[in-house]
Amino acid sequence: MKYKEIIDELTLEEKELLLTGGGALATAENKRVGIPKLTMSDGPHGVRRLLKHPNPDYEQICNIGGGDVCFPTASALGSSWNKELLYEIGSAIAVDCKEEGIDVLLSPGINMKRTPLCGRNFEYFSEDPILSAELGIAYVKGLQENGVGTSLKHFALNNQEIDRSSISVEVDERTLREYYLKAFELIVKNAKPMSVMCAYNKIGGIWCSENQWLLDYVLRKEWGFDGLIVSDWHAVHSPSKALAAGLDLQMPKNSRIAEELTYGLENGIITIEDIDRSVERILSFVYNLKSGEQILKQNQEKGTYPYDRNKQHNIAKKAALESITLLKNENNTLPISREEYKSIAIFGTYAEEPVIMGGGSSKVTVSEESIDKPLDYIKRYVGNQTQIIYESLFDKIASGMKIKQRIHNIAKEAELAIVFLANEPECEREGIDRDRLTFSEYMNEYTKEIGRVFKKMIVIMQTGSCTASNGWEHRADSILQMWYSGEGGGSAIAEILFGIENPSGKLSETFITRIRKDMDYPGDGTKVWYREGVFNGYRYYDKYQQDVWYPFGHGLSYTNFEYSDLQITPENSDNESQKVKVQFKIKNIGNRAGKEVPQLYVGKLDSIVLRPEKELQAFDKIFLLPGEEKILNFELNDRAFTYYNTYLRNWHVESGIYNIMIGASSQDIRLNGKYKVYWEKDYSGIMKNEALIL
Numbered sequence: 001m002k003y004k005e006i007i008d009e010l011t012l013e014e015k016e017l018l019l020t021g022g023g024a025l026a027t028a029e030n031k032r033v034g035i036p037k038l039t040m041s042d043g044p045h046g047v048r049r050l051l052k053h054p055n056p057d058y059e060q061i062c063n064i065g066g067g068d069v070c071f072p073t074a075s076a077l078g079s080s081w082n083k084e085l086l087y088e089i090g091s092a093i094a095v096d097c098k099e100e101g102i103d104v105l106l107s108p109g110i111n112m113k114r115t116p117l118c119g120r121n122f123e124y125f126s127e128d129p130i131l132s133a134e135l136g137i138a139y140v141k142g143l144q145e146n147g148v149g150t151s152l153k154h155f156a157l158n159n160q161e162i163d164r165s166s167i168s169v170e171v172d173e174r175t176l177r178e179y180y181l182k183a184f185e186l187i188v189k190n191a192k193p194m195s196v197m198c199a200y201n202k203i204g205g206i207w208c209s210e211n212q213w214l215l216d217y218v219l220r221k222e223w224g225f226d227g228l229i230v231s232d233w234h235a236v237h238s239p240s241k242a243l244a245a246g247l248d249l250q251m252p253k254n255s256r257i258a259e260e261l262t263y264g265l266e267n268g269i270i271t272i273e274d275i276d277r278s279v280e281r282i283l284s285f286v287y288n289l290k291s292g293e294q295i296l297k298q299n300q301e302k303g304t305y306p307y308d309r310n311k312q313h314n315i316a317k318k319a320a321l322e323s324i325t326l327l328k329n330e331n332n333t334l335p336i337s338r339e340e341y342k343s344i345a346i347f348g349t350y351a352e353e354p355v356i357m358g359g360g361s362s363k364v365t366v367s368e369e370s371i372d373k374p375l376d377y378i379k380r381y382v383g384n385q386t387q388i389i390y391e392s393l394f395d396k397i398a399s400g401m402k403i404k405q406r407i408h409n410i411a412k413e414a415e416l417a418i419v420f421l422a423n424e425p426e427c428e429r430e431g432i433d434r435d436r437l438t439f440s441e442y443m444n445e446y447t448k449e450i451g452r453v454f455k456k457m458i459v460i461m462q463t464g465s466c467t468a469s470n471g472w473e474h475r476a477d478s479i480l481q482m483w484y485s486g487e488g489g490g491s492a493i494a495e496i497l498f499g500i501e502n503p504s505g506k507l508s509e510t511f512i513t514r515i516r517k518d519m520d521y522p523g524d525g526t527k528v529w530y531r532e533g534v535f536n537g538y539r540y541y542d543k544y545q546q547d548v549w550y551p552f553g554h555g556l557s558y559t560n561f562e563y564s565d566l567q568i569t570p571e572n573s574d575n576e577s578q579k580v581k582v583q584f585k586i587k588n589i590g591n592r593a594g595k596e597v598p599q600l601y602v603g604k605l606d607s608i609v610l611r612p613e614k615e616l617q618a619f620d621k622i623f624l625l626p627g628e629e630k631i632l633n634f635e636l637n638d639r640a641f642t643y644y645n646t647y648l649r650n651w652h653v654e655s656g657i658y659n660i661m662i663g664a665s666s667q668d669i670r671l672n673g674k675y676k677v678y679w680e681k682d683y684s685g686i687m688k689n690e691a692l693i694l
């Protein structure tokens, strides 16, 4: 046993005290034996500053003072589709962590987006497990390779905030494995996060914090996770049952832990071996991170130190540039040419006071001066000959009629309107779900009116998740999804508007106009049934040919890309473990440099089980100068062709023909190919009689 000497030195009570926090956001220390404490903070889009609580036993998150760096939120970063960027963000946040004395960042959140209404969707990367996993791997490595621990959360199925602390998710195992657990599995296996945070809810009637199948069997035994399992804050109901199920650290501090665990010991719920095992994991966690500090010091000596606030701001801005997504651009309304307009009207208070993040535990406290205001930067980039007329619109205490009159008057002076819409931070936040998919009614009304009276209208949406137009879509010439784009979003959006930068974000979630009616959400207060199975997001809209507003993976550029020469090698195989090489060319056929995100989807239509028409399996983001061409290579392993077979209780590659699709979005497939695999151990046949159809 590692740390045996220390463990032998500890009394039972001292061991028990190590199994809960030493405060709100720290592990417990033991001064007698010399075990140091670790400090934690949320995540994911920046570090939450901690201030001392008057009670020395506690630390408290403080939302005053400012000074933190606010990077774009996870849904924005998801739309960057840029793994290198995510590594850079992780590394930059690691620098902030050390600046603030934080050892562990409680992130990333990688829950799938089952409903666009989930109040925490802005904290999650995507509706797709592969996109979430690839970005999550890069982000976790960025933090951990710089000496800061991570906590992959919320394991698992915390896909709604309504009733999150009471609801039981009822889901079949195939759906769970293929869709809801997949990103966790891939990140655990490929990035080795130092801790995993269990979720509040129950699965199949058992709290995640007490779910031995989930924590011990799947996470530890199957996936080989050897880090620390931490509870979400106040997610533990019975410390002994949780410990017996595999949970190591109950957060925050439970001052009755020793009493409760001793009761568990005396009544046979747990053994001393259970306690020692979790103490050992806590010691590993603490000492690994304490030695990790050395790594950060060395890296800082190489150049990141002394702390450079501007450098952090520039990384945040770069991330916003990579994330902002151009959804619509009729008649090349964008980019705005500096000489084109005598007068431009800017509408909406969010041009002056952008919404840069959502609410809840992920909220960071940024000083006003660090936040780039879109209006300031628009004024900076617009030509000398152009007048800017700003109308805050949404915070007017005037009547609707008066506002409409004002819109009409401005329309007489300006040809182009740029409208800033937003979901206020408290509308998207932890603990609640949104009650509607659209913007506030008054925002919709004014936007419709602006679209009616102006020659041209550009709409910019500051939201953390899909928020639909309610009647103005067809009146908008261009629509930009700005996301909650962090402190640098204001300058980034102005640079995109004026063509200083070319947009390259692609939607990390499907944008819809109507909520699905066939889904059980939010449940009956006790249970929520995931009857739709794996058919969520684009998997559903593809399968049932339902119209969407903008599809998953969609995002325009100011240039165009041509895809050609798809080659699949081999095209046939008799071995299910065969690696498949997929090669194709992409050329920038426009006259501007730009970035494209080629997406590789795999689908099998003649499957014995119901399968999505296509599923993302690989992607890249590449930069091309005008006229430049690049060859891209992806290698797919057997996992790209599998489904989770509940009969075998394992991943399974069916014999047959697979479609390999290369697209610029999930609905803009540019190249199609086939891969055939026939292999001896295909168990699909024996299942035909077993009625194992989803």
Ligand code: BGC
Binding pocket: 042, 106, 153, 232, 233, 361
């Ligand atoms: C959230 C976690 C967070 C924790 C600590 C909980 O309410 O669900 O995501 O890490 O608080 O702030």
